[in-house]
Amino acid sequence: IDENGFIYVRRLGGVDATVSKAQRVVIHSANGPVTGVIGNVAPHLSKMDQSDKKPQIHDLFVDIGVSSKAEAMKLVKIGNPITVKNNFELLRNDLAVARAFDNRVGTFAVAEALKLIHKDRKKLKAEICVVSNVMEEGGCLGARQIAYSLKPDVAIVTDVTHATDYPTVNKAMHGDVQMGNGPSLTHGGPNHPVVVERLEQVAKKLKINVQHEAVSSTSGTDTDVIFWTRGGIPSALISLPNRYMHSPVEMVNLKDLEKIPAIMAGFALSVKKGESFAVHI
Numbered sequence: 001i002d003e004n005g006f007i008y009v010r011r012l013g014g015v016d017a018t019v020s021k022a023q024r025v026v027i028h029s030a031n032g033p034v035t036g037v038i039g040n041v042a043p044h045l046s047k048m049d050q051s052d053k054k055p056q057i058h059d060l061f062v063d064i065g066v067s068s069k070a071e072a073m074k075l076v077k078i079g080n081p082i083t084v085k086n087n088f089e090l091l092r093n094d095l096a097v098a099r100a101f102d103n104r105v106g107t108f109a110v111a112e113a114l115k116l117i118h119k120d121r122k123k124l125k126a127e128i129c130v131v132s133n134v135m136e137e138g139g140c141l142g143a144r145q146i147a148y149s150l151k152p153d154v155a156i157v158t159d160v161t162h163a164t165d166y167p168t169v170n171k172a173m174h175g176d177v178q179m180g181n182g183p184s185l186t187h188g189g190p191n192h193p194v195v196v197e198r199l200e201q202v203a204k205k206l207k208i209n210v211q212h213e214a215v216s217s218t219s220g221t222d223t224d225v226i227f228w229t230r231g232g233i234p235s236a237l238i239s240l241p242n243r244y245m246h247s248p249v250e251m252v253n254l255k256d257l258e259k260i261p262a263i264m265a266g267f268a269l270s271v272k273k274g275e276s277f278a279v280h281i
Contacts (some may be wrong), residue, residue: 005066015138036064112261143222161239190227
């Protein structure tokens with residue numbers, strides 16, 4: 001907080017400084033929410049050699065309408081989290097827009113999967129543990145701890161993935177993932193082939209179309225740390241295609257989303273008592 005009451009920020013997760021300028025934000029203080037805006041220099045006042053410069057996170061500042069550091073300190077303190085002030089909105093064709101679908105939709109999906117499992121609980125042969133992990137964007141720390149504590153026999157992770165069906169995205173580089181074409185399964189890296197194959201079988205039985213992606217190393221999700229915990233936990237990732245990830249206007253298809261709980265529940269109900277997902281060589 002500088003002497004004029006402007007608040008400088010640090011990155012929390014995968015915030016993109018490029019799309020953060022000129023946004024309304026909320027600072028979550030102990031005294032309640034404080035509204036502000038991330039300042040942006042008008043184009044009339046920008047130097048030609050600076051107008052196209054990509055902003056860095058340390059360039060961003062929040063204006064909360066005060067004129068001194070002392071006045072700002074009465075409202076906020078160092079360390080208060082800040083979120084973009086952006087609401088959920090339905091567009092058309094089953095598309096919805098909001099901030100932080102990545103990865104609140106994952107929590108929604110596993111909660112809905114539990115409802116489906118409960119309906120068929122008499123068929124269930126395995127113990128189900130459901131978690132919503134903290135700090136995935138900051139080193140997957142929640143997943144590291146809970147995977148070690150639970151030591152599951154198999155883990156299914158759900159997150160978002162990049163939809164690549166809009167202008168300027170290079171499909172040759174990033175793959176072909178489309179909104180409205182179903183969830184995506186990832187092959188390679190931390191994704192256990194036997195678990196992925198079971199997910200494909202469940203989706204086929206439920207007549208749900210799934211898309212496919214490949215990774216050569218890590219996935220950038222909690223799957224990465226779960227699969228190597230305690231000597232290795234068979235794991236797989238099922239993802240929701242998401243346009244404009246890590247922006248205030250993330251977009252998902254709600255029909256894609258409702259298919260993920262069905263596949264997760266179907267997987268859980270397919271597990272036999274004492275079943276192992278080990279690869280026999």
